[in-house]
Amino acid sequence: MAEKKWWSDGVIYQIYPKSFQDSNGDGIGDIPGIIGRLDYLKDLGIKGIWLSPVYRSPQDDNGYDISDYQDIDPMFGTLSDMERLIQEAGKRDIRIIMDLVLNHTSDEHPWFQEAKKSKDNPYHDYYVWRDGEEGVLPNDLKSAFSGPAWTYVPELKQYYFHQFSVKQPDLNWENEKVRQAIYEMIRWWMDKGVGGFRLDVIDCIAKEPDRMITGNGPRLHEFIRELSRETFQRDSQILTVGETWGATPEIAKKYSNPDGSEFTMVFQFEHSGLDQEGGCKWDLAPLDFRKLKQVLAKWQKELHGQGWNSLFWDNHDLPRIVSRWGNDKEYRVESAKMLATVLHGMEGTPYIYQGEELGMTNVQYSLEEYRDIELLNLYKERKAAGYPEEEIMESIYAKGRDNARTPMQWDTSEHAGFTTGTPWIKVNPNYTKINAASQIADPDSIFSYYKALVQMRKDHTVFQNGEFTLLFAEDPDIFAYVRENDEEKALVFCNFHETTRDVEVPEGFAEEELFLCNYKERDLGTLKPYEARIYLKKKG
Ligand code: NOJ
Numbered sequence: 001m002a003e004k005k006w007w008s009d010g011v012i013y014q015i016y017p018k019s020f021q022d023s024n025g026d027g028i029g030d031i032p033g034i035i036g037r038l039d040y041l042k043d044l045g046i047k048g049i050w051l052s053p054v055y056r057s058p059q060d061d062n063g064y065d066i067s068d069y070q071d072i073d074p075m076f077g078t079l080s081d082m083e084r085l086i087q088e089a090g091k092r093d094i095r096i097i098m099d100l101v102l103n104h105t106s107d108e109h110p111w112f113q114e115a116k117k118s119k120d121n122p123y124h125d126y127y128v129w130r131d132g133e134e135g136v137l138p139n140d141l142k143s144a145f146s147g148p149a150w151t152y153v154p155e156l157k158q159y160y161f162h163q164f165s166v167k168q169p170d171l172n173w174e175n176e177k178v179r180q181a182i183y184e185m186i187r188w189w190m191d192k193g194v195g196g197f198r199l200d201v202i203d204c205i206a207k208e209p210d211r212m213i214t215g216n217g218p219r220l221h222e223f224i225r226e227l228s229r230e231t232f233q234r235d236s237q238i239l240t241v242g243e244t245w246g247a248t249p250e251i252a253k254k255y256s257n258p259d260g261s262e263f264t265m266v267f268q269f270e271h272s273g274l275d276q277e278g279g280c281k282w283d284l285a286p287l288d289f290r291k292l293k294q295v296l297a298k299w300q301k302e303l304h305g306q307g308w309n310s311l312f313w314d315n316h317d318l319p320r321i322v323s324r325w326g327n328d329k330e331y332r333v334e335s336a337k338m339l340a341t342v343l344h345g346m347e348g349t350p351y352i353y354q355g356e357e358l359g360m361t362n363v364q365y366s367l368e369e370y371r372d373i374e375l376l377n378l379y380k381e382r383k384a385a386g387y388p389e390e391e392i393m394e395s396i397y398a399k400g401r402d403n404a405r406t407p408m409q410w411d412t413s414e415h416a417g418f419t420t421g422t423p424w425i426k427v428n429p430n431y432t433k434i435n436a437a438s439q440i441a442d443p444d445s446i447f448s449y450y451k452a453l454v455q456m457r458k459d460h461t462v463f464q465n466g467e468f469t470l471l472f473a474e475d476p477d478i479f480a481y482v483r484e485n486d487e488e489k490a491l492v493f494c495n496f497h498e499t500t501r502d503v504e505v506p507e508g509f510a511e512e513e514l515f516l517c518n519y520k521e522r523d524l525g526t527l528k529p530y531e532a533r534i535y536l537k538k539k540g
Contacts, residue, residue, distance in 0.1 A: 007349045009464050010047030011454045014353045016316045019407045022419035031077035042092040045454035050097040050198050058108050060167040065106035069185045086193050095195020103204045104168040126178050127169045128161035146377035173205045183230040196239030203244040215246035224262045242266040249302035256307035265308040271295045282395040300468035309348030314356045319403040323362035334530040337449045337518035338494050341532035344453040345492035357450040362403040363428050371425045375400045411437035462488035477501050491535040495527035509535040
């Protein structure tokens with residue numbers, strides 16, 4: 001029998017360290033702050049923490065610009081704080097998943113500092129350079145954060161390539177030395193006892209900019225297999241999750257091949273782009289709900305037995321799901337629970353992004369109150385292109401990454417208990433109403449509901465490996481599916497919208513088999529606004 005992996009029934013919680021818990025009053029979350037909140041996470045029942053980057057970094061992109069992979073940024077603490085976090089989490093059966101940013105470093109990384117000194121510096125070839133004249137770019141490739149993907153270094157008469165900010169030069173994976181240096185660094189973290197890694201924009205590492213290839217380059221899987229062989233495969237219980245914006249199910253089957261040759265799972269984003277016009281996240285469109293069901297069902301079917309899904313609505317780059325596809329006003333509680341139900345009933349490993357378990361919402365700040373480089377660049381770019389102010393702000397309110405980055409709302413004290421100082425980004429003013437303290441002990445809270453879902457996945461194998469069948473595929477409101485294995489059968493039956501819907505429970509499930517519901521009372525033959533139910537029965 002195949003060895004059981006801890007993530008087959010475990011849920012992961014993502015921490016964005018800057019915004020989770022400050023312990024020293026400087027307004028920035030830190031590692032000791034996280035340690036102080038481990039019991040909260042233990043209570044929620046999660047088995048792993050994905051920690052967004054805490055390495056040394058000038059913070060141009062909040063830590064996704066690393067200047068030392070083997071040290072902790074002083075604003076987050078020290079390496080010994082990190083070691084203590086790994087240990088303290090371990091005592092609570094929680095593993096720490098580090099965020100590995102391997103596509104690029106910071107321009108302040110010693111490798112880049114050396115690389116830009118001269119063309120014959122041993123580190124020059126750690127990055128991607130092209131000869132050229134000032135003002136004549138090698139090509140039209142754009143940075144994901146606006147502007148060109150090339151920046152000129154006059155002393156070298158060369159451009160360096162950066163898919164993200166100018167302060168995030170792309171590493172050259174064609175260079176064997178780069179790859180070996182990375183593997184060594186990963187083994188060092190594995191020796192420290194981390195439980196896994198999330199691999200930032202990993203599908204971009206095999207770029208071939210001369211052929212305009214950024215994602216899914218020809219050597220991508222060769223590189224990943226080598227990476228996996230040299231590092232992760234030393235320990236079969238290391239979780240690895242690749243961030244892959246360009247994955248199709250076919251590609252994801254390679255990435256998460258059960259033979260363990262690449263990763264254990266990937267984040268794919270097909271569902272996440274269904275409320276945008278064309279390829280641009282800032283161009284808003286209403287959610288195509290039927291398409292959402294189709295897309296999620298496709299991934300469930302395709303990866304069953306042949307790969308492994310990561311299940312998520314939220315992360316630090318996405319707006320809050322309750323504001324996005326739920327209703328963050330009169331049905332905030334109901335819709336947050338419904339969205340959680342739809343997600344946690346599926347096959348794969350669910351991820352909860354900090355505050356999602358409380359139903360935290362998006363914000364609408366004035367421009368000066370935002371901090372994110374992507375958002376601020378977008379504003380400038382669209383302003384210069386003549387977009388009306390209101391339209392730009394609408395996009396920012398809907399999709400800006402700072403929606404997810406406001407401080408965690410712990411209690412009703414000043415700054416929501418996040419800090420005693422001035423928070424680096426303003427706290428969502430609704431913290432007096434939405435906070436952990438008011439939810440932990442309340443059996444009807446969103447927090448308690450998440451707790452029940454997390455426990456459900458541990459107790460019932462059908463949620464770990466049951467086959468998935470979508471029901472009501474064409475229905476404009478109902479999201480329903482069945483999961484079934486040899487032992488159990490479950491029905492997830494949800495109203496995705498705020499209109500009451502007349503609809504019968506699909507045959508074969510009875511009221512006494514109701515396992516979980518977000519309403520105390522149910523009506524026969526209808527689902528209330530955002531009503532979510534799970535029915536569960538033993539077979540034979
Ligand atoms: C994806 C990360 O999730 C995002 O926050 C970051 O800006 C880019 N990769 C660049 O590292």
